[in-house]
Amino acid sequence: MAERWLVTGGTGQVGQALRRLELPGVEIVAPSRAELDLAALPDLDLLFAGFSAVISSGAYTAVDKAESEPFLARAINSSGPARLAAAARRAGIPIVHVSTDYVFPADGQGPWREDAMVAPASAYGRTKAEGEGAVRSSGARHAIVRTAWVVSADGANFVKTMLRLGAEREVLRVVADQRGCPTHAGDLAEVLAAVTRRLVSDPDQASGIWHCTNSGETTWHGLAEHVFACAAAHGLKVPSRVEAITTAEYPTPARRPADSRLDCSKLERDFGITMRPWQDAVAEIVGELAQRDAQ
Ligand SMILES: NC(=O)c1ccc[n+]([C@@H]2O[C@H](COP(=O)([O-])OP(=O)(O)OC[C@H]3O[C@@H](n4cnc5c(N)ncnc54)[C@H](OP(=O)(O)O)[C@@H]3O)[C@@H](O)[C@H]2O)c1
Incomplete structure (x- = not known):
């Protein structure tokens, strides 16, 4: 009989990518927000009975809006994962929790290692950091990715x-002074599945934090230029100019890290996973969208 993994945020980018994976011997069950609301979770003990793992990918992800809705963001990003992790501990199943580069400070220097001090500059980042803390202290076997x-x-x-x-x-006009690295949701989903499999199958696998992005680095401006180079190759309409601007020229309610590059070498060391370059991942997405457009 197939084992069952519960995925929160099943309608999100990562949740959809997880649902699309073909995992022999695994059934992914991914309830929608209406079916399993992280801000108003039901009694989870009964629900968790038939599952061998939970992947916590659901989140309040509206980074700017979180500044004016911090209580809702906290309920979804912190209290929700805290309850999931506590129930996972009681059920004796591992929890794989997805977190963010925005736990790192606005002005520090990456690439960040897993043991670097978190110091989020936004409400979203703070609530995600709190969610991480709750998962870590829950007593459940866990991986924070x-x-x-x-x-x-x-x-x-x-x-x-x-x-x-x-x-x-x-x-x-696109911001050119924030450095980071894009991550293809499908690539991340494969990593989450590999990590979940390991936690389920190897009781000696230690809990911990792992960083996972595609490889390389860029800025939002660099990413935009690559998107348009790929789009032009598919005959899509592209702008004639993409101006590089500073964060100060594009003020947003939430502060973001100027350098949120993540050091992913621990993932490679512990799981043997090497991520493909972000350029290839983005080219694939643009190709898929161009094909949809043509249909
Ligand atoms: N997107 C990014 O750039 C990024 C970067 C770093 C880390 N992450 C993390 O990666 C994970 C997955 O993100 P994503 O890109 O897949 O985000 P997404 O596309 O915005 O999806 C978020 C998911 O969470 C669900 N959700 C929101 N509020 C909920 C609630 N109250 N109860 C249950 N589900 C709720 C959404 O449901 P609805 O469809 O109903 O809204 C959606 O399925 C999150 O933990 C996020 O913090 C994302």
């Missing part, structure tokens, strides 16, 4: 926003 700049052909993300704006405008 921090990722960054998640992109895919589904849902809302920077690649899709650029393609939409690029089709409408001749000139775009």
